Amino acid sequence: MDEILAQVFQVGFFAALIRIATPLVFGTIGELFAERAGVLNLGIEGTMMLSAMTGFSAAYFSGNLWLGLLAAVVTGILAGLLMALLTVSLGLSQHVSGIGTTLLCSGLSFFFYRLIFGQPSSIPNIKPFAVVAIPGLSAIPVIGPIVFEQFALVYMAMAIVPLSAWVLYQTPWGLNLRTVGENPHAAYSAGVSVMAMRYQALMIAGALMGLAGAFLSMAQFNAYTFGVISGRGWVCIALIVFGQWSPWKSAAGALLFAFIDALQLRLQASSIINVPYQVFLMMPFVFTIIGMALVSRNARAPAALLKPFRKEER
Amino acid sequence: MIALRLEPREHTPVWLNVTLPLLAVLATLVICSGLIKLAGASVMAAYGKLFLSALSTRFNLVETAVKATPLVFTGLAVTVAFRAKFWNIGAEGQLLAGAMAAAFIGARQGLAAWCLVPAMIACGAAAGALWAVIPAVLKTRYKVDDVVTTLLLNFVIFYGMMALLDGPWKDPLSGYPDSPDIRMAAEFPILLKATRLHLGVLIAAVATPLVWLLMSKTTLGFAINAVGESPRAASFAGMSISGVILLTAVISGALAGLAGASEVGGLHFQVMAGISPGYGYTGIVIAMLARLNPLGVIPAAIFFAIIITGAEAMSRATGVPVFLADVIQGTALVTMLIALLFNQYRVRLRRVSNG
Numbered sequence: 001m002d003e004i005l006a007q008v009f010q011v012g013f014f015a016a017l018i019r020i021a022t023p024l025v026f027g028t029i030g031e032l033f034a035e036r037a038g039v040l041n042l043g044i045e046g047t048m049m050l051s052a053m054t055g056f057s058a059a060y061f062s063g064n065l066w067l068g069l070l071a072a073v074v075t076g077i078l079a080g081l082l083m084a085l086l087t088v089s090l091g092l093s094q095h096v097s098g099i100g101t102t103l104l105c106s107g108l109s110f111f112f113y114r115l116i117f118g119q120p121s122s123i124p125n126i127k128p129f130a131v132v133a134i135p136g137l138s139a140i141p142v143i144g145p146i147v148f149e150q151f152a153l154v155y156m157a158m159a160i161v162p163l164s165a166w167v168l169y170q171t172p173w174g175l176n177l178r179t180v181g182e183n184p185h186a187a188y189s190a191g192v193s194v195m196a197m198r199y200q201a202l203m204i205a206g207a208l209m210g211l212a213g214a215f216l217s218m219a220q221f222n223a224y225t226f227g228v229i230s231g232r233g234w235v236c237i238a239l240i241v242f243g244q245w246s247p248w249k250s251a252a253g254a255l256l257f258a259f260i261d262a263l264q265l266r267l268q269a270s271s272i273i274n275v276p277y278q279v280f281l282m283m284p285f286v287f288t289i290i291g292m293a294l295v296s297r298n299a300r301a302p303a304a305l306l307k308p309f310r311k312e313e314r
Numbered sequence: 315m316i317a318l319r320l321e322p323r324e325h326t327p328v329w330l331n332v333t334l335p336l337l338a339v340l341a342t343l344v345i346c347s348g349l350i351k352l353a354g355a356s357v358m359a360a361y362g363k364l365f366l367s368a369l370s371t372r373f374n375l376v377e378t379a380v381k382a383t384p385l386v387f388t389g390l391a392v393t394v395a396f397r398a399k400f401w402n403i404g405a406e407g408q409l410l411a412g413a414m415a416a417a418f419i420g421a422r423q424g425l426a427a428w429c430l431v432p433a434m435i436a437c438g439a440a441a442g443a444l445w446a447v448i449p450a451v452l453k454t455r456y457k458v459d460d461v462v463t464t465l466l467l468n469f470v471i472f473y474g475m476m477a478l479l480d481g482p483w484k485d486p487l488s489g490y491p492d493s494p495d496i497r498m499a500a501e502f503p504i505l506l507k508a509t510r511l512h513l514g515v516l517i518a519a520v521a522t523p524l525v526w527l528l529m530s531k532t533t534l535g536f537a538i539n540a541v542g543e544s545p546r547a548a549s550f551a552g553m554s555i556s557g558v559i560l561l562t563a564v565i566s567g568a569l570a571g572l573a574g575a576s577e578v579g580g581l582h583f584q585v586m587a588g589i590s591p592g593y594g595y596t597g598i599v600i601a602m603l604a605r606l607n608p609l610g611v612i613p614a615a616i617f618f619a620i621i622i623t624g625a626e627a628m629s630r631a632t633g634v635p636v637f638l639a640d641v642i643q644g645t646a647l648v649t650m651l652i653a654l655l656f657n658q659y660r661v662r663l664r665r666v667s668n669g
Contacts, residue, residue, distance in 0.1 A: 042461065046644075082648075092651050095401050095461060099598055100651060104644025107637060114635035115353055234465040241459060278477035285469045289452070296458040 013262055014146040018154060019220060020265075021251075021258035023048075023212040025157040027236035028243070028250045029164045030208030034080075035240060036168060037201035038181040038304040039087050042098020044209050045233030046105030047079040051213030053109040056224040057116055059126050065218060068126075069153075072214035073207045079105055080206025081199075088198045091308030102233075113224060129153060129219040151219045153211065160208070165247040177201055181302035184309040194309045209233070231285065238288045241299055253291070260284045323660055330657055335603045335610070338650040339617070345649070346642050355632040364638075367627035368620040376509040380581065382612075382619035384409065384590070386518040387573035388597025389604060389611040390525050391442075395566040396606055397529065399542040400559050404449060404464030405570040406594025407471040408442040410585075412571025414475055415441035416578040417585040420496030427499035431513070434500060434579050435572065442571015443564040445471060450563030454556035468594070476587060485584070492586040502580040514576025519612075521569065526608040528565075538562050570594065591622075592640075599647045605654070618643065 027044060034041040041047075051072040059068025079101060086097035117124050129151045138148040147158075168174040179187040180197040188194055212232070217224040235257060243250025264280035267273055347357045368378045388405040395402035402408075416438040420430060449467060452458040479491040486494070502513035529535040540548040541558045549555055577589055596618055603617075604610030625639035 040461075086648065086651065090652060090655060092655070096598075096602060096647070096651055099403065099595075100644060100647035102644075103595060103599065103647055104641065107640030107642075107644045110637035111349060111635050111641050114637055231466070231469045234462060234469075237459075238462045238466065241462065276477040276480040278473040278480060282470050282473035282477065285466045285473070289458075289463055289466050289470070292458045292462065293452055293456045296452075296456050299457070 011142060011145050013266060015149065016265070017255070017258045017262040018146065018150060020261050021254045022151075022154050022157045023215045023220070023232060024236055024239065024254035024257060025161060025251050026208045026212035026215065027233060028239045028254055029160055029247055030076075030205040030212065031236050032164065032205075032240055032245065032247060032250060033168075033177070033201045033208070034083075034205035035245065035305055036181045036302055037177050037198045038184060038302055038307065038309070039083070039198055039202060040094045040098060040237075040306055041080070041083055041101075041202065041205055042095060042237070043079055043083045043101030043105065044098075044205075044236055045229060045231070046102030046109075047076050047206055047209040048213035048216070048229045048233045049102075050079060050105040050109040051075045051210035052217035052228050053113050053213075053224050055210070055214035056126065056217040057113070059218055060124060065126070065129055068218055069211070069214050072210040072218075074210070076206035076208070076210025076213070077203050078206070079209070080202040080204075083206070084199045084202040087308065088195055088202070091310060094306050094308075109224075110226060113226075123223045123225065125223040126218065128222040151215075153215050153219050156211070157215075161247055161251045168247065178302070181304050184304050184307075188309075188311065198309075212236075235284070235288055238292050241301075242288075242291050242295055244295065244299055245302065256291075257284055257288060260287050323658060331605060331607070331610075334653040334656060335605065335614070335650060338603065338646060338653040341649045341653075342642055342645045345645055346638060349638060349641060350632075350634050353632075353634040355634045360628050360632045360634050360638075363628035363631045364624040365620055366624075368623040373509065374623070376506060376511050378616065378619050378623055379515055380510050380512070381623050382615040383515045383518045383580075384573040384577050384593045385596055385600055385615035385618055386522060386611055387569050387576065388593050389600030389615050390521060390608055391566045391569035391573070392597045392601035393604060393606050393608055393611060394525065394529065394538065394569065395446075395562055396601055397542045398538045398559060398562040399545075400450065400453070400562050400566070401461045402446060402449070402464050402563065402566050403461055403598065404446060404467050404594070405566070405573075405597045406590060406592065407464070407468035408445045408567045408570035409574040409577075409590050409594050410468075410471050410475055411445040411567075411574065412438035412442040413574030413578045413585050413589050414478075414493075415571070416575035417493045417496060420500030420579060420583075421494050423497070427497075430497060430500040431502060431579065434496075435517070435575050438575025438578075439568035439571045442569070442574065443567040446563040446567025446570070447560065450560050454559055475585065479585065479587070490586070493584045495583050496578065500579065501583060502576070510581065512576070512580030514572075514580040517572065517576060521572070522608055522612055525569070529608060534558075534561065570597070596622075596643055599643050599650075602647055602650050605657075 027048060031041055031044055054075040055068040055072030058071035059065050083097060083101050086092045087094045131149055132152050134148040138144040176192045177197050180194050184194045216228050239250050239253040242253040261284045264283045268277045268280045350357050350360045368374055391405045416434040419434045419437045449460050449463040452463050453460045479493060483493050485492045505511045505516060537553050537558045541555055545555050573593060578585060582589060600611055600614040600618060603614040621639050621642055625636045628634055629636040
């Protein structure tokens, strides 16, 4: 047991934990904006997949990672607009629209990746984002190498949590967004455009999901593969339930998930416990379900979640 | 000025049931023809290969029916679940559960030869049902969202299956992460000589009208529909919502489990990583195109079987990536969803005064 602990809990472990949490934080906060406005975006998995592909491809051909990032964000926004068209303008079932968006986006990502790169013998790769150590702060013992020697995108994810909490709870725009998600008719009576708020929420959500996808294919890994997302989008949706629709709690949930994921990766590599590695891959998903079961009874989703808004119907 | 206006319909004309899916498919093909152009191929040549290769010979026709079989099962599974608004996105995982149970039973030496096939079918259905009951119990007892749990459970069972195939269940003969072959006596009987038309195809063909009967002529079917349409009214009418959802999950999961059992017993004779290339997810598209009508599942399943089979031939002949099939599935789901608007509303052109 001591041997396991010694092997697992090193500085590298916690630095890896933060990297694993980063795409989850982007995805979760993105999804949070959509859900707080009353739209469940099940398109998240496909949006992340397509963004990972477009971001990688743009970076591959331009040689500029930031251009790749921009492509991923634009892709995410476009996927968000599709979701908005289906669920907000047309008022269609959010469940089926989301699954449709995911199937469509992942299909497009496979199609275009094959079209652009064909079937080369070795996987095309890029020089991914490099670690940026923050001068001064990274010299702090233990904390420094864990928190302040990370990718630029990791710092961005760290900033996005307080920023989203501030936007959602401290600004008039955030109040309007939450009202639209809780009681759209009240918001409408107060002169808030429900449509516009939901469109904006889904576009922000898409942009953040784009960052999540780009992080995976351009920072965490240096290539796009068909399994690059492998369920992380669905995990984000679970994390929001786990985090009771709060940005801070959801981000904490992302860290908890990342802890389990980093742990299973270490255990896989350490060969202390001799079981097929897939058992470890399974672990984070099992824990996510257990976590949801523990909190769901008291969970209170935004009241208007899943409900389309039509002015004339009350 | 002319304004478009959506008016609610009083009732849905029957011809829309057939027209809407056809319209959706047509729109899908028009949209996706843009992708074929992007790939530098001729639209006619690509679609020709995509649709006609599956229908060109008698052998290919039978192969299409074989390919459609798991899709019929998953399409029915999703249909039943969605009717109750039990959002079972887990047909994929339930299929794997059924496949594993069938492969396990089919390889048992201790069982009498005559009972192998029935036992595989029964256990496959039971395993699928069991895997679907987990999210149903989580939903009814702990209020855990069914969409998320069914999705996550797909990953749990896939990794669990791969762990078994990489560990204790690995085929000792081949050394690949595949399960050992089932016994000869466990292979489903072939219905048509020199083809792969197996018992599973027949079961799917029989299951479809049975599910239709269940949904439209029985009390349980009525309850499933009632819970889906208005849980409050259903509970006022004295139905147990939890009970109905659990039963829905059992039926839905069993149908998806049959897909797995039929793939193992009739086609692959073992379980391996690629046993389901997303049949569970395609089932969602099929159920929606069928407008959640069990009888509509068969034509929708055949349509996607044609596309999945034809995509390889199309890709070889024209160079259009085989993943066009995936894009078509996603697009069809979206266009069908939009087409359903015409079901509830009619579009009226109205002259309005400028104001």
